[in-house]
Amino acid sequence: MAVRFDGHWRRRSARCFDTMARYFFDFQQGETLDRDQDGLEFDGLAVAEREASIAVGRMLSDEAARSGSAQIVVLIRSEQGDLVARVTALLRRERL
Amino acid sequence: MPGKPFIVQLTRKLERHAPLLEADKSFLAGCIDQVVAYDRGETIIAEGSSPSVSCFVVEGFAARTKELADGTRQIMAFHIPGDFCDLHSFLLAVMDHSVEALSPCRVAKVSHAKIEEIVKTLPNLTKALWRDMGADAAIHRQWMVSMGRRSSYEQIAHLLCEMLLRLRAVGLATGNTYELPLTQQDLGDAFGLSTVHVNRMLQALRRGNLIVTKGKQLYIPDVRALAEAAAFDATYLGAGLLPSA
Numbered sequence: 001m002a003v004r005f006d007g008h009w010r011r012r013s014a015r016c017f018d019t020m021a022r023y024f025f026d027f028q029q030g031e032t033l034d035r036d037q038d039g040l041e042f043d044g045l046a047v048a049e050r051e052a053s054i055a056v057g058r059m060l061s062d063e064a065a066r067s068g069s070a071q072i073v074v075l076i077r078s079e080q081g082d083l084v085a086r087v088t089a090l091l092r093r094e095r096l
Numbered sequence: 097m098p099g100k101p102f103i104v105q106l107t108r109k110l111e112r113h114a115p116l117l118e119a120d121k122s123f124l125a126g127c128i129d130q131v132v133a134y135d136r137g138e139t140i141i142a143e144g145s146s147p148s149v150s151c152f153v154v155e156g157f158a159a160r161t162k163e164l165a166d167g168t169r170q171i172m173a174f175h176i177p178g179d180f181c182d183l184h185s186f187l188l189a190v191m192d193h194s195v196e197a198l199s200p201c202r203v204a205k206v207s208h209a210k211i212e213e214i215v216k217t218l219p220n221l222t223k224a225l226w227r228d229m230g231a232d233a234a235i236h237r238q239w240m241v242s243m244g245r246r247s248s249y250e251q252i253a254h255l256l257c258e259m260l261l262r263l264r265a266v267g268l269a270t271g272n273t274y275e276l277p278l279t280q281q282d283l284g285d286a287f288g289l290s291t292v293h294v295n296r297m298l299q300a301l302r303r304g305n306l307i308v309t310k311g312k313q314l315y316i317p318d319v320r321a322l323a324e325a326a327a328f329d330a331t332y333l334g335a336g337l338l339p340s341a
Contacts, residue, residue, distance in 0.1 A: 034300075036296075040295055051290040054289075055292040055296065059248070062249070065247070
């Protein structure tokens with residue numbers, strides 16, 4: 001059976017499941033912080049960071065259609081509750 | 097196989113496209129060569145193959161997929177019970193995409209020889225199948241609009257409205273509740289979104305009380321509100337206006 005692994009479809013292997021870890025993605029936009037209650041499993045922090053980067057990039061693109069500026073911060077927490085990474089995307093328009 | 101529930105389901109669906117005669121229904125009842133079970137992730141029809149049968153979903157969810165050179169996957173359509181997932185393989189020399197099970201699935205197979213017979217002898221059934229392919233194409237067009245122009249929030253809300261109507265049409269939704277055995281990865285692969293983003297959008301829909309999820313079960317408390325959030329117009333499904341919640 002094929003399973004998703006590091007962003008790719010790969011044959012199921014024991015290793016694939018051994019390295020999976022759950023991460024929580026809290027989104028901060030302006031004063032609002034949305035805490036992730038569910039979390040998602042990824043094959044390591046690097047993959048979680050990449051997925052968060054893709055997500056904020058797209059969110060910023062959605063935001064660009066609505067407003068001229070936005071800052072979206074994703075705080076990544078480990079299963080133990082430790083803050084392990086932060087991804088920030090900033091959209092700013094300036095007239096010169 | 098007269099009276100099989102999935103034949104009833106298929107007949108009911110095709111009758112929405114064109115009136116069927118007794119001869120059509122009787123042919124449909126006997127056209128299944130075999131029913132095969134698949135696990136989630138298994139390939140039902142492989143890209144590059146030249147199938148001699150077409151498949152329709154009896155149970156579970158399947159998808160038309162394309163695997164890219166870098167190993168990523170694009171989902172181009174979700175197929176639910178009662179859907180032919182590769183009727184066009186009757187016309188294609190070689191499959192240009194795969195069909196994959198997204199949940200444990202049972203799939204009925206109809207030989208292309210039998211479809212040839214339908215085309216030659218049963219014009220009403222032919223028209224119904226043709227319109228069924230047209231309905232698939234209409235869904236594709238909506239997905240293109242979603243991919244190109246809708247926000248990710250609208251994309252997901254739109255899909256959830258669409259699935260409600262499609263599942264309702266084959267009797268698999270109870271009121272505004274249905275089972276959606278898709279993972280966040282599946283949704284992401286359908287709309288080119290990361291799982292983190294899908295997760296965030298689902299949480300936003302839940303927070304807005306537009307959806308309530310419990311395991312794989314999804315309840316839409318106010319269909320009109322979700323349809324409004326998605327700018328959803330059911331015309332492409334031939335379903336007319338949504339009933340009130």
